[in-house]
Amino acid sequence: MIKTLRTVVLAGLVSLSPLAAGAVSTKKLNVVASFSIIGDFARHVGGDRIDVRSLVGANGDPHVYEPRPADVRTIAAADIVLVNGLQFEGFLRRLIEASGTKAPVVELTKGVQPLKSTEQAHNRERSGHHHHHGDYDPHAWQAVPNARIYVKNIVDAFCSIDPPGCTTYETNAKAYDATLSVLDEEIRATIARIPPHKRVVITAHDAFGYFAHEYGLTFLAPEGVSTDAEAPASDIASLIRQIKRDKIAAIFVENITDPRLVQRIAAETGSKVGGELYSDALSRPDGPAATYVDMMKHNASTIRKAIAPDVP
Amino acid sequence: MTRVQSGTIVVLLATIALNCAALAGEKTAWRLFVSDHSEPIVNVIDLLKQEKIETYATKAPARLYRSKTGRTVLAVQRGADVVTAIDSGISFDDHGDHGDIKVKAPRLLGLEIAGKQPSHVVEYGGEIAIFFDGEGRARIASERMILESKSVLRETAPGMPHHGVAVASDRYTLLSEPNVKNSDALPIGIKIVDKSGAQIGGVHSCPDLHGEATSGNVLVFSCATGLLVASMDGSAPQVKHLPYAAALPSGKTTTMLGGRGLQYFLGNYGADKVVLMEPTEAEPFRLVTLPMRRVDFSVDPVRAKFAYIFTEDGRLHRLDVIAGKLDGSLRVTEPYSMDGHWNDPRPRLAVAGDKIAVTDPARGVVSLVDAMSLTKAGEIRLGGTPFNIVAVGGSGQTHDD
Ligand SMILES: [Zn+2]
Numbered sequence: 001m002i003k004t005l006r007t008v009v010l011a012g013l014v015s016l017s018p019l020a021a022g023a024v025s026t027k028k029l030n031v032v033a034s035f036s037i038i039g040d041f042a043r044h045v046g047g048d049r050i051d052v053r054s055l056v057g058a059n060g061d062p063h064v065y066e067p068r069p070a071d072v073r074t075i076a077a078a079d080i081v082l083v084n085g086l087q088f089e090g091f092l093r094r095l096i097e098a099s100g101t102k103a104p105v106v107e108l109t110k111g112v113q114p115l116k117s118t119e120q121a122h123n124r125e126r127s128g129h130h131h132h133h134g135d136y137d138p139h140a141w142q143a144v145p146n147a148r149i150y151v152k153n154i155v156d157a158f159c160s161i162d163p164p165g166c167t168t169y170e171t172n173a174k175a176y177d178a179t180l181s182v183l184d185e186e187i188r189a190t191i192a193r194i195p196p197h198k199r200v201v202i203t204a205h206d207a208f209g210y211f212a213h214e215y216g217l218t219f220l221a222p223e224g225v226s227t228d229a230e231a232p233a234s235d236i237a238s239l240i241r242q243i244k245r246d247k248i249a250a251i252f253v254e255n256i257t258d259p260r261l262v263q264r265i266a267a268e269t270g271s272k273v274g275g276e277l278y279s280d281a282l283s284r285p286d287g288p289a290a291t292y293v294d295m296m297k298h299n300a301s302t303i304r305k306a307i308a309p310d311v312p
Numbered sequence: 313m314t315r316v317q318s319g320t321i322v323v324l325l326a327t328i329a330l331n332c333a334a335l336a337g338e339k340t341a342w343r344l345f346v347s348d349h350s351e352p353i354v355n356v357i358d359l360l361k362q363e364k365i366e367t368y369a370t371k372a373p374a375r376l377y378r379s380k381t382g383r384t385v386l387a388v389q390r391g392a393d394v395v396t397a398i399d400s401g402i403s404f405d406d407h408g409d410h411g412d413i414k415v416k417a418p419r420l421l422g423l424e425i426a427g428k429q430p431s432h433v434v435e436y437g438g439e440i441a442i443f444f445d446g447e448g449r450a451r452i453a454s455e456r457m458i459l460e461s462k463s464v465l466r467e468t469a470p471g472m473p474h475h476g477v478a479v480a481s482d483r484y485t486l487l488s489e490p491n492v493k494n495s496d497a498l499p500i501g502i503k504i505v506d507k508s509g510a511q512i513g514g515v516h517s518c519p520d521l522h523g524e525a526t527s528g529n530v531l532v533f534s535c536a537t538g539l540l541v542a543s544m545d546g547s548a549p550q551v552k553h554l555p556y557a558a559a560l561p562s563g564k565t566t567t568m569l570g571g572r573g574l575q576y577f578l579g580n581y582g583a584d585k586v587v588l589m590e591p592t593e594a595e596p597f598r599l600v601t602l603p604m605r606r607v608d609f610s611v612d613p614v615r616a617k618f619a620y621i622f623t624e625d626g627r628l629h630r631l632d633v634i635a636g637k638l639d640g641s642l643r644v645t646e647p648y649s650m651d652g653h654w655n656d657p658r659p660r661l662a663v664a665g666d667k668i669a670v671t672d673p674a675r676g677v678v679s680l681v682d683a684m685s686l687t688k689a690g691e692i693r694l695g696g697t698p699f700n701i702v703a704v705g706g707s708g709q710t711h712d713d
Contacts, residue, residue, distance in 0.1 A: 066528030066575040070593055072617065072634045094573045098617040098634065 029162055032078040034089045035062045036282040037141050040292045044176040045154045049165045058284045061256040063227040067091045075099040085109040088138035106157040108150040112140045115209050139207045143214035144184035183293050190300040191215045193311045201250045204257040207279035227257050243269040250306045252277045274306025341402050341415045342664045342705030345385045347374040349657035349697040356418050359664050362692050368420050375700050377433040379455050382704040388430045395430050397421040397458050400704040413708025422461040432477040441478040450478030469509050477524055481544045489515045498522050504549055516551045525577050527570030534565040541591045557597045573616030598636040605650040610661040622659050624650045640686045644679050645672045657697045664703035673697035
C-alpha cells in the first residue's frame with residue numbers, strides 16, 4: 001500500500017514540468033493543501049496567481065480525517081498538491097490513488113531536521129516488537145524556522161510548474177519570510193519572560209515537540225503524537241502524579257481534540273485549564289488563529305499568560 | 313526543480329531502506345465464509361487455494377457478519393434464537409506504516425449469545441451491538457470479549473418487540489424507538505441512552521427506520537423522510553436529520569453501506585436505483601439508475617472509489633463512486649428474478665482483495681470476478697445453496713521473531 005503511494009509521489013515529482021505555455025497567464029494555479037496551515041503558507045507565496053483549497057479545514061484534525069468523494073474530485077482537478085509528509089497525512093494515499101491525479105505531490109518537510117517521536121508514544125504501539133515506523137514527529141511547522149523551510153519548498157514547487165510566475169512567488173515569499181523572521185524573534189522574547197523552571201506545559205496530544213525544542217519548553221501529553229489512539233489509563237495516572245509532584249500549573253486544551261481528557265486531568269490535579277492552543281489546524285477566520293502567524297503568537301502568549309500571569 | 317526531486321527521492325529511498333531492514337517477509341491470505349440458504353452450515357474457503365477448508369454446523373441457517381478487523385465472523389441464526397462466533401484465524405497487528413499478518417486455522421468459538429430473534433448487528437468503535445427483535449433490546453460485546461468466549465458485556469433494558477437496531481459506543485447506546493401502536497411496523501425514531509439506561513433528550517424522529525451504516529466516524533440511519541446523521545465523537549452523540557433532496561423521485565433507502573477509505577454512504581432507492589450519499593456536501597444525494605432491479609451490493613474496501621451492484625439479470629456492475637456512474641459490468645450468473653419472496657436464495661457479494669466473490673445459490677457455487685478487469689476468475693463448488701458471504705484477509709508482513 002504505502003509502497004504504491006511512494007511510487008505515485010515519485011512519479012508525480014518526475015512529471016513535474018511547466019504547464020502548457022499560455023495556460024498559466026489566463027488560469028490560476030489550482031493548489032490543493034492537505035490542511036489549513038499549509039493552505040495559509042501557499043496563499044502567502046501564491047498570492048492572486050493561485051486558488052488554494054485545504055482538504056482538512058479550520059479546526060479539523062488531520063490525524064483522523066476521513067476523505068470524501070468530493071476530496072477525490074478536488075485532487076483530480078489540482079495542478080499541484082502540497083502535503084506535510086513525515087507520515088502525517090494518513091489519508092493521502094487513498095485520495096491520490098482514487099483520483100488518478102498526475103499532479104505533483106510535494107512534501108514540504110523535506111530539508112527539515114526531523115525530531116524523533118517521543119518514546120512514550122512508541123512504547124505503547126510497539127508491544128514488544130521492534131520496528132522502524134512513524135519514527136519522526138510530523139508537527140514540524142510548530143517551529144518557525146521550519147515554517148520558513150516549508151515556504152522555500154513551496155516557492156521551488158510553484159516555480160517549477162509555473163515558471164512565468166516565479167518572480168512573483170519569490171517576491172511574495174521574501175516578504176512573508178521577513179514576517180516569519182520577526183515572528184520567530186517575538187516568540188523567543190515571549191518565552192524568555194517565563195522563568196525557565198516553570199516552562200512545563202500539558203496538552204492533549206504531542207503536537208508541540210518542535211515548539212518545545214526550538215523555544216525551550218517541555219510539553220507533556222497523554223495522547224502521544226497522534227490523536228488516533230486513546231491514552232492508556234496508566235499513562236494518565238503517571239501524568240497526574242507528575243503534575244502534582246512538579247506543581248505544573250499550565251494545562252491546555254487543543255482546538256482539534258476532545259477537551260474532556262485534559263479537563264479531567266486539570267480537575268484531578270486541582271489545576272486550571274490555561275486556554276486553548278492551536279496545534280494542527282487554524283481557527284476559523286474570525287477566531288484567534290486565522291493565520292499561521294496569528295496561531296503562533298496566540299499559542300506563545302497563551303502559554304506565557306497561564307504560566308507567568310504577573311510577568312508583562 | 314532539481315532540488316525538489318532529489319531531496320524527496322533521498323527521503324523516499326531512506327524510508328524504504330529503513331523498512332526493509334525490519335521485514336522478514338510478506339504474506340497474503342483471504343478466506344470466504346459462506347452460509348447456506350437452507351442448511352445450518354457455514355463453509356470456509358481458502359481463496360488462494362480456491363478450496364473449502366472447513367465446514368461448521370450451526371443451529372439454523374445463518375446470516376453472516378464480519379467484524380471490522382476481520383478477526384471475527386458472527387453467524388446470526390434467527391431461526392434458532394442464537395448468535396455464534398467464529399475466529400476467522402486471520403489477524404493483523406497495525407504498526408503504523410505496515411501491518412503484520414498472522415494466519416492460523418479458523419475455529420468455532422465457544423460463545424453463544426442467545427436471545428429471541430437476533431437481527432441487525434452493528435459495530436461502532438470496538439463495540440458490537442446485536443439487536444434481538446423478539447425482546448426489543450440489544451446485547452453488546454467488545455470483539456475482544458467475543459474472541460475470549462466471554463459472555464456479553466452488557467444488555468439494554470427489554471422493550472417492546474420490534475424489528476430494530478442498536479449502536480453502542482463506550483458511553484452511549486443509540487436504540488430504535490418502536491411504533492407503540494403497531495409492533496409489526498418499523499421503528500419511528502432513535503433514542504440515546506447512557507450506560508445506566510437513562511434516556512438522554514427526546515426521540516429523534518425517523519419514520520420507518522430501517523438500514524444503518526457507518527463510514528469513518530459518521531453513522532447514519534435511513535428513514536422514510538431522509539437520513540439521521542449521528543456523530544459519536546463529542547461529549548454526547550449529535551444527531552441531525554438530513555431530508556431527501558426535493559429533486560429526488562419518491563422513494564427511500566432501506567439498506568445502506570458505508571464507504572471504506574472514503575467517507576460516503578450507498579443505499580438502495582426504490583427497486584432499480586441506488587443513491588450515493590455524502591452528508592456534508594451541499595448536494596448530498598446522487599441518484600444512480602440501474603439497468604435492472606438490484607439484488608445485492610458491496611463497497612470495495614481496497615479500491616475505495618468503487619462499489620459493486622448485482623442486478624436480477626445476473627450481471628455485476630461496477631459503480632464509480634466519484635463520478636456517480638456505472639463504469640463496467642459482467643454477466644456472472646443466470647438471471648435471479650426479484651419477484652417472489654424477499655428472502656429467496658439469490659446471489660450475495662463480498663470483496664476479497666482483488667476478487668469479487670458472488671454466491672450463485674442455484675448452481676451451488678461461488679463465482680469469482682477479477683475486480684480490476686471485471687472478468688471471470690474461476691468458481692468454487694460448494695453444493696447446496698450458498699447464500700450469505702463475507703470475506704476476511706489481506707496482506708501483511710511476517711516476522712521471524
Ligand atoms: Zn497532531
